[in-house]
Amino acid sequence: MCGFFGIHDPVAGSPLPEVDLGRIHAILRHRGPDDRGVFRTNNVLLAFNRLAIIDLSDSGHQPMANARGDIHIVFNGEIFNYLELRRELEQKGHRFRSGSDTEVILCAYEEYGTGCVARFNGMWAFVIHDARHGRLFCSRDRFGIKPFYYARDGERLYFASEIKALLAAGVPAAPDEPQVFRYLAYGQLDVDEKTMFRGILQLPPAHCLVRERGDWRVWRWWRLPDAANTLDHAMTPGEVQERFRELFFSAVELRLRSDVPVGALLSGGLDSSAIVSAIDHLARTRGPGTDIRTFTASYPEARIDESGYAAEVVRRTGIANTLVFPNSHGNLAGDIARVIRHQDEPPLTMTAFAHWYLMEEIGRQGIRVILSGQGADELLAGYVEQFSGYFLADLLLAGTFTRFLREAALLRRRSNLPLRLLLLQLGKAAMSRRLSSLVKSLFRERAIQHLDPEFVRRNRRAAAVPPPEPMRRYSRLNRQLHRSFIQESIPRILHYEDRNSMAFSIEQRMPFLDYRLVEFLFSLSNRQKMGNGTSKLILRRALRGVMPQAIVNRHSKLGFTVPQARWLGEMRDQVEELFSSAAFDSRPYWNGDRIRKLYRAMGTRGGGTDIFLWRVMACEIWHRVFF
Incomplete structure (x- = not known):
């Protein structure tokens, strides 16, 4: 996990601008305090700050060159299947000089070209300068876990892991009014390539950017298949659960690969409990692995405190746990500017601060890798109050009226959903996209009425959010999960969690965002996700006996909530x-x-x-x- 900055200018004879590299390295130091490096030619500058996680030796230094010295890379992230890829590449004749995953990317690029990214299981943002082919190749992981920002000045391209590094290089700092309106009125960030800084864009998740011989090309290299979500109809329930266990345990095991201390967030909810329980299960069944410590946020308000459930997991596994009390930080007001500076853009809610204080404590205790349960709610309909209407609408459309009535009654009883909320969500799910957008706009007027009318008039149209891919073969529930995963929820969570963790030089890893698991879960029908008045059915069923029964049977859902x-x-x-x-x-x-x-x-x-x-x-x- 690291930070990079660079400039590329393909115009021959055009000198690169002078920038204060000392200042830029200092700005990015929190992302990589262990080492720094620079590579410069007439038309490219690559600067790097390293946080050493895999291969702590100097052989992991970046920018890294291939054996011939004509290809260089800066890379932020981890390729979790790098050992398997390394063996594959060695069989094809490649020889390695380090134990790092960075060199695996270089050799994979030499072997497979820009198509190498399809072979990676991980999180990344990288830039490869290929002097042999006169090419600059940039890529971002499937879900945008790692950041990649860029700005253009004519033919000159500036790029960096954080916006503030671009500003330090002389990219003008100015607010982008339509994006400010989108943030204030709609509560939206990271829904497309635009940022709240005028002229500064982000490379979207699952996209590559190539500059070669004067051409500029950005393309999407991965997308979820628009399947009919019926994979489980060709499998027995036991086979579905076994496949989930296999993928989930593999995702956790890969993300435990580290040469530095590893920890895990343990909220007490189903997702983080599943990860910690899986780590314990792997240690018991496959031999001792990485010793980990867990961290739990606790609050005095019983309605948002889950530390009692976390204690159940700790008792079951014996894994060490530290309670962190975000409320005890008396300087919250003083920390806001500091957090926003690290975020580059203002967070949508104060949830980011609870996560900030967790990361602060984890960093203080010397942990450099942390696992979290992000992604499961959007994959498995964890937010019952948001997704129940789509589930019920699918039952109605299928003509299963008796089951519809039964599930509605169970949702009211087991998940404690008021009838009014159920009917509201059902009505929303049954609406056409156009009608749903109209209803949303009416609710947004509550915020818009407090904004300046001229500001609203100037920006309302320009701030419109493009819809995600339609995924027409999905059920209504899976379409809404897809929308939440791709555009509404996951992007903003990944944004603030990356900046918070890296502020304290911590790499955060999310097993539920293993692309194999994501593809598998989106290929399943509703019945694996919701039913019997609850959600995340396949997770509960597949990990029964692995997690404490009190967690498996739990129906309440808090999310990562703050007062x-x-x-x-x-x-x-x-x-x-x-x-x-x-x-x-x-x-x-x-x-x-x-x-x-x-x-x-x-x-x-x-x-x-x-x-x-x-x-x-x-x-x-x-x-x-x-x-």
Whole structure:
């Protein structure tokens, strides 16, 4: 896990601009405190900060060259199947000089060209400069776990792991108004290639960028197959569960490969408990592996505290656990600007701060790799209140009215869903896309009414979010899971979790985002995900006997929740000062009087206004940090 910066200019005889590499290395040092390096020619500059995880020796130094010295790479991330690929490449005649996965990428590129990425199981953003073919080849992993930003100045291309490195190189810093509107009004980030900085883009997940002989090409190299989600109809229930176990255990085992200490987040929820239980199971059945430690966020509010469930897993596995209390950090107000600087863009909710404090404690204890359960909710319909309507709509459309009534009753009882919410979600799922968009826009008006009317008029159309691929053969439930996975939920979570973990030089790995597991789960029908009034059925069934029974049978779902309204209330003096400042009133985005009135009327539970008020507050602080 590392950070890189670079410039590429294909125009012959055009000297590269002078940049302050010392400053850029310092800006990216948190991403790679162990080593740094530079490669420069007449038309390319590659700079690198290294966090050593695999092969801690100097042979893992970057930028790394191939044996002939005519191909160089900077690479942020991990290729988890690098040992298997290395053996494959050795059989084809390649000889390795290091034990790093970086060299595996280089040799795979030499062997397979730009198609090498299809062979990688991992998370990455990399740049390869191929002098032999006059080519610059850039790639980002399937789900965008690792960041890749770029900006163009004529034919000159700037690229980096973080936006602030581009700004330090002289890329102009200016807010992109339509994206600011999208953030404030719609609560959306990372839904496409645009960022909140004008002229700075991100290479989308599962995309490659190539510059070669004057040509510029960006293409999507991987996508989920638009299958009919019926793989399980050709398998027995036992075979489906066995295949899930096989893929899940493999995903966890691959992500334990490390030459530095490994830990795991343990919220007490089903997903993180599954990972920690799988680690324990692998150690018991395949011999001792990596010793790990677990970390749990705990809160005084019983309604959002899951530490009791985490304790069940700790008792079962005997794995060491540390409780972290985000509420105990008295300097939350003072940390906001620091967190936003690391994030580059303002987080959508204050959940990012609970994760920040977890990473801070993990870094303090010397852990350099951490496993988390992100991705399972979007793959297995974990948010029952969001996905239940789509599940019920599929039952109605299939004509199974008796089962529809039974499942609706079970959802109300076991998942504690009010009838009003069930009907609302069912109605939403049954709507056409156009009608659903209209209803969403009506709800968004609650936020838009507090924004400046001229700002709204200028940007409403430009900020429209393009829909994801339609996936017409999917069920309604799987279409919504796909939308959440590709566009709505996972991208923003990956954004803030990468920046938070790397702020403390920690590599975060997510077994549920193993592409083999993702493809398998999207090939399954609804009955493997929801039923009997609960969700994540295949996970519960396949890991019965591996996880504590209290976790398997648990129906409540909290998510990674924080007491946001209370936190905002506890910062009243700082928030009032911010909202009453001349700088705040000078922004062209909002109506200051309306914002102040809304904040003063906010109760301790928020009522939904805390979410919008946080975005306004974060946007103002973002302005002060970057412009």
